Amino acid sequence: MNKNTRLLACTALLASLAIPAGFAAEAPAKAAIAPITLAKETTKQNTAAGRQYGSFVVKSKLDATTQSTDNLYATESNRDSDTSLRLSPTVTAASKWNKHALNSFATAEMERNLDNTDDDAQTYAFGADGRYDISRTNKLRAYGNYRKTAEDRGQPESFNSSAKPTLIHTAVAGGSWNMRMGQTETRLSTQVKDIDFENGYTSNGSLRNNNLRDRVESEGTVQVLQTLAPRQTAYVKLTTDHRNYDASESVARNNSGLATAIGFSSNWTPTLYSDVYVGTLNRDYSGNLEDVSNLNYGGSLIWDATQATQLSLNLDRSIEETTLSNSSGFLQTSFTVGGQHKLTDRMLLEAYGIFRSADYNSNTAAAARDDEYYTAQLGGTYFVSQNLNLKGQYLHTTRNSNATGGDYARNTVTLTAGLTF
Numbered sequence: 001m002n003k004n005t006r007l008l009a010c011t012a013l014l015a016s017l018a019i020p021a022g023f024a025a026e027a028p029a030k031a032a033i034a035p036i037t038l039a040k041e042t043t044k045q046n047t048a049a050g051r052q053y054g055s056f057v058v059k060s061k062l063d064a065t066t067q068s069t070d071n072l073y074a075t076e077s078n079r080d081s082d083t084s085l086r087l088s089p090t091v092t093a094a095s096k097w098n099k100h101a102l103n104s105f106a107t108a109e110m111e112r113n114l115d116n117t118d119d120d121a122q123t124y125a126f127g128a129d130g131r132y133d134i135s136r137t138n139k140l141r142a143y144g145n146y147r148k149t150a151e152d153r154g155q156p157e158s159f160n161s162s163a164k165p166t167l168i169h170t171a172v173a174g175g176s177w178n179m180r181m182g183q184t185e186t187r188l189s190t191q192v193k194d195i196d197f198e199n200g201y202t203s204n205g206s207l208r209n210n211n212l213r214d215r216v217e218s219e220g221t222v223q224v225l226q227t228l229a230p231r232q233t234a235y236v237k238l239t240t241d242h243r244n245y246d247a248s249e250s251v252a253r254n255n256s257g258l259a260t261a262i263g264f265s266s267n268w269t270p271t272l273y274s275d276v277y278v279g280t281l282n283r284d285y286s287g288n289l290e291d292v293s294n295l296n297y298g299g300s301l302i303w304d305a306t307q308a309t310q311l312s313l314n315l316d317r318s319i320e321e322t323t324l325s326n327s328s329g330f331l332q333t334s335f336t337v338g339g340q341h342k343l344t345d346r347m348l349l350e351a352y353g354i355f356r357s358a359d360y361n362s363n364t365a366a367a368a369r370d371d372e373y374y375t376a377q378l379g380g381t382y383f384v385s386q387n388l389n390l391k392g393q394y395l396h397t398t399r400n401s402n403a404t405g406g407d408y409a410r411n412t413v414t415l416t417a418g419l420t421f
Helices: 003-017 038-045 248-253
Strands: 051-053 056-069 082-095 101-113 121-135 138-150 167-181 184-197 215-229 232-245 255-269 272-285 292-306 309-321 327-344 347-362 370-383 388-401 408-420
Touching (some): 038 327, 038 347, 038 370, 121 167, 232 248, 232 272, 255 292, 255 309, 272 309
Antiparallel strands (some): 051 056, 056 408, 082 101, 101 121, 121 138, 138 167, 167 184, 184 215, 215 232, 232 255, 255 272, 272 292, 292 309, 309 327, 327 347, 347 370, 370 388, 388 408
């Protein structure tokens, strides 16, 4: 039995578990659900609802931002500071139907740097998603979006010597089918992502070939959830994916992955939610790059300490893509601790600490790269009115790396005024 056959067999087995032989006639117990974040709830309470046109509500937003950084190019030495001005309009439309749903959005951002004008960028995104309600317990969803973004200079794969930041075009399409029978819920989902990196040039006109990074990523997921008691849910999850590179020089990087997880989530009390899982991570490469295999684990904890304070923890693992020479991929482990506090009905404070490690897999120990990122984030939002909010954020990031010249530290201060109408 080859690898693809085994993956299909696993998927079929999980799907078969979703259809129980029978179930109790009484109303099913409610499954565990993560609470709404305090930031999202506060924003909703203090933001204009938009204008209704027929059966759709249209909301427009305009953000004006100034951002100052002391290390624009994320370099270990010869740090270059700069201040940028950004203007970002956004329009969303959401249906108000009793059954089914359809939403869409469009946004853009124009950035201008005061000193390093070569780093000016214009980015945008647009997309839509919809839900078709077959029944109260049987729903289909579909979505699609397109984004043009600018890659952060601190990415290891980014050419820091390029005169301009790397622009990335990403097209995504996907869908899901959620169905519930008694105490059992099954979630089937699929997604295809096409990623295209624009080529870059150095200040003297030399080509930086990013076509080697272009790829298509496709994945499918089966998740079966079993409600054991009110607000207590056990689940098993299986995800398979394929990553295929466009350039012939990068065919050796084509790979297939399999991630498994067994987990348990619970609303222990009305103010305490947790989710924990354990499983495996595997990725096989078609060329001579070394395969990656490791333990999969993670979880989250959300505690509403008071009506005005919410604390959270999150742990996550994944195998990420890289195009660094002699490296197949890297194992990313991230841990986040955060807090949100509503100082008044109109003022929200947030603080986060993030640790992230990136362990690059390589055929030779000398080529193995290990990065550690330490991030501290402090911020606040004041809702002047339903139509105006003011935001401030301080962000510090440090990267420690065993790669030559891979260390850097960066401080960033961001101020935003947002209009909603």
